[in-house]
Amino acid sequence: MERIRIRTPSTRRLLLVSAFAGGLGVAGLAALSAVEAIDWPDAVQLAVSTATLAAVAMTVLTVRRVDGKALRTDRRVKREEAALAGLAGELKGLVAAVAAQTESLAGEGRGHAETVVAALGEDRAELAAHSATLAEHTATLSAHGDRLGEIRSALARIEALTKDKVLPEVRSRGDFGQVEALVDLRALLSPRAPMPRLRGWAASPDVLRLLVERVAIDRPKLIVECGSGASTVWLGYAVERFGGGRVVALEHDERYARASRDLITAHGLESVVEVRHAPLTDWRSFPWYDQAALDDLSDIGLLFIDGPPMNTGHQARYPAVPLLLPRCAADALIVLDDARRAEEREVADRWLREFPELDGRPFPAEKGAMLFQRSAP
Ligand SMILES: C[S@@+](CC[C@H](N)C(=O)[O-])C[C@H]1O[C@@H](n2cnc3c(N)ncnc32)[C@H](O)[C@@H]1O
Structure with a gap:
């Protein structure tokens, strides 16, 4: 919005104008008293009166000018107020439209949220079912784990038995077979x-x-x-x-x-x-x-x-x-x-x-x- 500035004449100007008018009056009166058309005390009184009248006339002119400006400013302010009121009306309309839009969006959002919550509910139910199955499987696995432990320890026993008893026996049998064959060969052929x-x-x-x-x-x-x-x-x-x-x-x-x-x-x-x-x-x-x-x-x-x-x-x-x-x-x-x-x-x-x-x-x-x-x- 345009800023309104009211310019009033400054005191210095008023004084200058009054001084100028007073000066002119004094100069006129001095001239008149020099030609002895007038006595100098009357000339001084007249000069003061003229200067006062000039100052008053300037003040009145200034006040009138300021008044005129104030009137114009007032009219402009009124016009701008009317424009502002129009803008405020438009703004209100916009606010109402935004509020309506917001309401509709909120409604839609609520709908989506309800759908999501419903879906989540289904998933939750499914998840709960899976958890139950998982728990069953875990129980079965841990039961198998126990059996696995038993099988492992049985295997370890078999391995130990194989290592300590079976393998040495097999080996000694194999070695024994070779010793038997060698004894036979030597008995049959008596190398020299x-x-x-x-x-x-x-x-x-x-x-x-x-x-x-x-x-x-x-x-x-x-x-x-x-x-x-x-x-x-x-x-x-x-x-x-x-x-x-x-x-x-x-x-x-x-x-x-x-x-x-x-x-x-x-x-x-x-x-x-x-x-x-x-x-x-x-x-x-x-x-x-x-x-x-x-x-x-x-x-x-x-x-x-x-x-x-x-x-x-x-x-x-x-x-x-x-x-x-x-x-x-x-x-x-x-x-x-x-x-x-x-x-x-x-x-x-x-x-x-x-x-x-x-x-x-x-x-x-x-x-x-x-x-x-x-x-x-
Ligand atoms: C599988 S070996 C068997 C040799 C023979 N039929 C035996 O039973 O004693 C085959 C080859 O070993 C090599 N060979 C022979 N005397 C050997 C020795 N004292 N040390 C290492 N290799 C030998 C020879 O080249 C021979 O052809």
Whole structure:
């Protein structure tokens, strides 16, 4: 709103105007008294009166001007009051509209709130139902937890029993089986010099006893062994004791060929055992004993496959059957050692697939063994 300012003449102005009018009067009167048209005391009195009249006239003029201004201001104020009253009316209308809107919004809000509360009520009911189910499940679980505890302690008892009693017994039975087989071998064959240790890299007594039994029963003319070592000595003794044949051991490693030959010499078995150094050469991408070492081998009655070692290649022993089966007697027995190993089992399965004339059966030796023979006609 525009600010209304009423300008009134200042006292200084009034004084100046009065002084000017008074001055003019005094100057006039002085001039008149100089020409002696008037006495100077009358001139002074007239001057004071004129100055007073001028001041009064100025005051009246000023008051009138101020009055006029006040009137105009009053009219303007009235106009603005009327405009303000109009604005106040509009404002009231707006306030009423806002109040109506607020009321409607509040109504809507109340509706939503009621819906939410109702929904919450349903959820609460559902939640309560779930809580009840959960409580049931918790109770069941804790019951199972108790049973689980019982089962765990029973398992711990079984584990302790297995560790303290069963395993030692099984082990001692296994060891006992090997001791029994070794005692049998020594009783049957009475070695003349210290024998190399068995198991580990060498064959186990149980499989050696099987071989010696077969020599005793079948009296094969030719025994071929893939991989020389302790078994070569035991087979030499078996041939010497039960007669009728010879042993050819194929050895890929020259050092072990020499060591095995030394053993044969130490036991005086040179007449029945030959250790052949046959370096590994490629046969259909398998590194296997040089085939030149097989040239004179025929009518093999017992074939013991205990080499080449598995670190020489994948399914390292596979070529033995494809290459030596044609050199075997019709009733030859083929013994594959280490059949507990996955690779040897793969080899055995492959032979049975590729040579349908062969029957295969496992032999329960410490390292696992598989026996193969041509089926009876
Ligand atoms: C599985 S071992 C078995 C050797 C043999 N058939 C036996 O039962 O004693 C196979 C290979 O072990 C190696 N070998 C031979 N004498 C060994 C010895 N004293 N120590 C470690 N390895 C030997 C040879 O290269 C042999 O071909």
